Amino acid sequence: MTSTRPFGLFLSLVLIAICTPRDAFAQANQQRGATFGGIAGAIAGGLIGDHNDEAGAGAAIGGVVGAVAGGILGNAADKEAALEQQRAAYYQAQRQQYAAQQQAAVQQSAVTLQDVVSMSRSGLSDQVIINQVRQRGYLGKLVVADIIALHQQGVSENVITALQTVGPPSSPAPVSVARPAPTVVEQRIYRPAPIIIEQHTLPHYPPPHYRHGRRPMFYYHHH
Structure with a gap:
């Protein structure tokens, strides 16, 4: 009876822990693994220890072992x-970074x-200037002041018209950035040695059986 009470108390605490909302526990895998590993280990240890009238001790040992193992597994998941x-x-x-570099290049x-x-001042033809404008593009939009200034600097109307109709330079095709290879983390898990419970039992022999009867008679033959 003395060993059953601690086990019953521990089971009550286990049920309270299970019924507690998840928000009460930390969201880290290590803490969740330690919690549920301890619960599972305590139940298993209590059931094993109950066969040897040591339910409380078995639950305590199983809870510690389960919490350690669950914490190790959860820690690996967190990493x-x-x-x-x-x-x-x-x-x-x-x-x-690549997008910023491409934008700067454009x-x-x-x-x-x-x-x-x-x-225009160097004497290049309108067609040559227009080809450059179409190939390289022009950023911005011409306003009235820009058009008047270009005309005063000797730029022809054909070139000014090309500046008005051409769009911004085309961006180069995006280059996919390869994802880095996943890092493999080797996590070694050491399992504790199993707990061996020895139970000594006395051999059972059947009771001796006595047969009642006449005593044997011996006959002697004389030659």
Whole structure:
């Protein structure tokens, strides 16, 4: 009776832990693994110890062993989740950096109004200037002041019309950034030695059986 009470008390605590809302526990896999591993180990240890009238001790030992094993497994899951988040953040940063570099390259390759004025003053034909504008594109939109300034600098109306109709330079085809290879984390789990419970029993022999009868008679033959 003395060993059954601690086990019953421990089972009550286990039921309270199971019925507690999940928000009361930490969301980390290590803590959840330790909690549920301890519960499972306590129940298993209590059932094993009950055969030897040591339910309370078996539940305590099983709870400790289960909590340690569950915590180790949960810790490995936490590490894997953290590595996955780091890989995703690195991949996102690489994409953003590449997009910023491409945008800067597009802005540098576009034709400026100063480029158009310089080509016109150097005596290049309108067709050559228009080809450059179409190939490299033009960032922005011409306003009235820009058109008047270009005309005063000697830029022809055909070139000004090309600047008005051409769009921004086309962005190069996006290059996919390869995801980094997943990191393999080797987690060694040491299982505790099994608990051997020896139970000594006395052999059972059947009771002796006595047969009642006449005493044997011996006959002697004389020669």
